[in-house]
Amino acid sequence: MISLLMITTTSMRPNYVARGFTIFTRRCGPSSRGYTTLSRRSLAWHTRHTTFVRASISLPQDQREYNQTTTFQSKSQKREYSPSRTIESSGPSEVLSSIQHYNDDEEVTADNWREHPDLNPTLTFPTWAVPLEHASVLQTLLSSELTQPFLATRHELLQQCHPRPKIVQDGDKHKYILLDPQQQQEKQLPTDLINLLQQHHVQLQGPDVTIRIRYHQLPMTYILHKVLPPHVHPPPTAFETVGHVAHLNLREHHIPFAKLIGQVLLEKSSTIETVIHKVGQVNGPFRTYDYQLLAGRNDTICRVMEHGIQMELDLAKVYWSSRLAQERQVVLEQEIREGQVIADAFSGVGAICLLAARDKNCTIFANDWNPQAIHYLKRNFATNRLRHHLVQSTHQDAYEFLMDLGLSSSSCEELEDDEEEATASKSSKTTHLVDHVLMNFPLKAPTFLGALRWWSPPLSEHSPRLHVYTFARADAKTGRSAQDVAIDIIASELLPPMGLEDDDNDDDDDGGCHHRQQELNDEYGCQVVAREVRDVAPGKLVFCVSFTATPELLRVMQGSF
Numbered sequence: 001m002i003s004l005l006m007i008t009t010t011s012m013r014p015n016y017v018a019r020g021f022t023i024f025t026r027r028c029g030p031s032s033r034g035y036t037t038l039s040r041r042s043l044a045w046h047t048r049h050t051t052f053v054r055a056s057i058s059l060p061q062d063q064r065e066y067n068q069t070t071t072f073q074s075k076s077q078k079r080e081y082s083p084s085r086t087i088e089s090s091g092p093s094e095v096l097s098s099i100q101h102y103n104d105d106e107e108v109t110a111d112n113w114r115e116h117p118d119l120n121p122t123l124t125f126p127t128w129a130v131p132l133e134h135a136s137v138l139q140t141l142l143s144s145e146l147t148q149p150f151l152a153t154r155h156e157l158l159q160q161c162h163p164r165p166k167i168v169q170d171g172d173k174h175k176y177i178l179l180d181p182q183q184q185q186e187k188q189l190p191t192d193l194i195n196l197l198q199q200h201h202v203q204l205q206g207p208d209v210t211i212r213i214r215y216h217q218l219p220m221t222y223i224l225h226k227v228l229p230p231h232v233h234p235p236p237t238a239f240e241t242v243g244h245v246a247h248l249n250l251r252e253h254h255i256p257f258a259k260l261i262g263q264v265l266l267e268k269s270s271t272i273e274t275v276i277h278k279v280g281q282v283n284g285p286f287r288t289y290d291y292q293l294l295a296g297r298n299d300t301i302c303r304v305m306e307h308g309i310q311m312e313l314d315l316a317k318v319y320w321s322s323r324l325a326q327e328r329q330v331v332l333e334q335e336i337r338e339g340q341v342i343a344d345a346f347s348g349v350g351a352i353c354l355l356a357a358r359d360k361n362c363t364i365f366a367n368d369w370n371p372q373a374i375h376y377l378k379r380n381f382a383t384n385r386l387r388h389h390l391v392q393s394t395h396q397d398a399y400e401f402l403m404d405l406g407l408s409s410s411s412c413e414e415l416e417d418d419e420e421e422a423t424a425s426k427s428s429k430t431t432h433l434v435d436h437v438l439m440n441f442p443l444k445a446p447t448f449l450g451a452l453r454w455w456s457p458p459l460s461e462h463s464p465r466l467h468v469y470t471f472a473r474a475d476a477k478t479g480r481s482a483q484d485v486a487i488d489i490i491a492s493e494l495l496p497p498m499g500l501e502d503d504d505n506d507d508d509d510d511g512g513c514h515h516r517q518q519e520l521n522d523e524y525g526c527q528v529v530a531r532e533v534r535d536v537a538p539g540k541l542v543f544c545v546s547f548t549a550t551p552e553l554l555r556v557m558q559g560s561f
């Protein structure tokens with residue numbers, strides 16, 4: 001039995017909806033009309049490419065599954081950031097008092113916990129005693145290569161203290177040079193050193209001297225080792241800072257002590273004013289995450305500096321990763337040339353756009369579906385006095401943005417509607433396509449490539465180069481490396497499935513497993529290159545696949561409607 005659903009709209013966009021065994025498509029675009037019957041094999045390919053349905057089409061709930069992005073991208077799903085979840089967790093006083101009493105009478109309280117003896121340790125050091133009348137030799141002794149290995153400056157904990165305790169302590173008749181107890185025990189003093197010390201009247205067996213290290217001098221790891229119960233060890237050490245915000249990625253067993261950990265981190269860093277804990281994973285269309293405030297003020301609007309570019313962003317509302325800074329430099333140095341036109345389909349708050357504008361005098365078309373990201377992007381262009389480089393800054397779905405890029409002058413029309421951007425350089429209103437399209441959204445970017453079917457084939461010399469990020473794993477079944485797989489993910493979004501003409505034979509269904517780099521290069525001149533960016537999990541890598549959208553490629557894409 002054949003069931004059929006056909007959708008037509010007044011839109012000039014491609015729309016498909018599959019239902020049951022057979023699909024009819026109607027393309028309302030300029031270069032093709034009518035209906036096509038698709039086989040099961042090509043249905044698989046077409047449904048993968050059906051990534052855009054205009055908001056004006058309202059599909060019944062049960063049919064939405066057939067569109068990959070309707071649910072994901074529905075505008076009604078744009079969410080306001082909701083307040084963070086609160087989790088119960090212990091403060092320092094609760095934890096310390098459960099380990100040990102302050103003294104017999106005094107309990108540790110919320111106010112005095114920093115005074116706890118465990119957090120203000122006393123350390124005893126052997127010394128060399130220098131008579132006061134010979135104190136002038138101290139500097140010579142301390143800077144001598146012979147004395148250095150024995151000094152308390154080598155002591156592991158002292159090295160981590162800030163400010164560091166003085167290693168010369170005052171006595172009534174002597175100055176005492178503190179020595180590293182470990183070194184004293186292990187090493188015999190060399191004869192040269194003994195001679196040097198004796199020559200300056202230094203007593204080799206000075207009295208032991210005890211000093212007290214205070215809470216505020218000790219490093220975070222030391223404090224956390226003391227205050228966290230043993231079953232929570234090792235304490236968290238890694239955290240990421242974005243402006244004044246530190247965000248921790250705590251493990252499950254740390255959670256009951258999250259506030260304590262946050263408080264200590266806050267007190268141990270002079271630049272951190274807010275400590276948050278990421279709750280769950282980066283998720284949702286805007287790639288943000290929920291957080292819980294652990295310590296400090298609840299303020300996630302940060303200022304960050306990257307290679308001299310100043311950016312403001314709200315961590316709670318937009319995607320941000322400082323770890324991408326290096327990748328941005330690689331793209332900038334390897335791909336982008338002076339004065340080129342750059343379109344960024346998933347721009348976030350605009351880091352690479354800003355760098356390209358400042359360092360390479362580029363003209364920028366920026367887009368991110370998150371209106372907050374675009375709000376900050378515009379602001380950042382203004383702050384860095386680069387507004388004249390910003391021709392377009394829209395918060396459209398990337399499919400629409402990419403499609404419009406290729407429809408010659410459409411981006412210029414939008415520009416004229418936008419008063420704020422009316423100051424942008426007139427010279428950038430070109431009708432040829434852009435030089436580079438950046439698509440840094442590894443989770444989904446390849447699925448937006450279907451939008452290229454709407455591009456008018458440019459002259460070969462104006463063919464844009466696309467840089468599409470994707471996750472990939474090596475495929476043992478087909479013997480392809482992760483890099484091959486990355487290229488094939490992109491190829492499967494650009495080229496019709498292999499062996500489409502032979503689609504009655506189910507046995508040779510390739511399932512998109514053929515390596516197609518050569519096809520893209522030899523038949524369509526795409527000059528495909530895949531560059532490994534980073535690994536995100538064992539065996540799972542991020543690649544940036546770059547290729548040229550040649551007229552030949554665009555023609556075959558259009559032909560495969």
Ligand SMILES: C[S@@+](CC[C@H](N)C(=O)[O-])C[C@H]1O[C@@H](n2cnc3c(N)ncnc32)[C@H](O)[C@@H]1O
Pocket residue numbers: 073285286287318319320321324345346347348349350351352367368369370373396397398399440441442
């Ligand atoms: C991995 S982030 C990359 C951000 C940016 N390139 C950077 O380096 O900071 C992906 C971005 O894509 C945006 N995004 C997600 N879905 C989108 C869509 N359908 N159209 C346009 N942007 C989208 C998110 O809001 C997010 O800012």
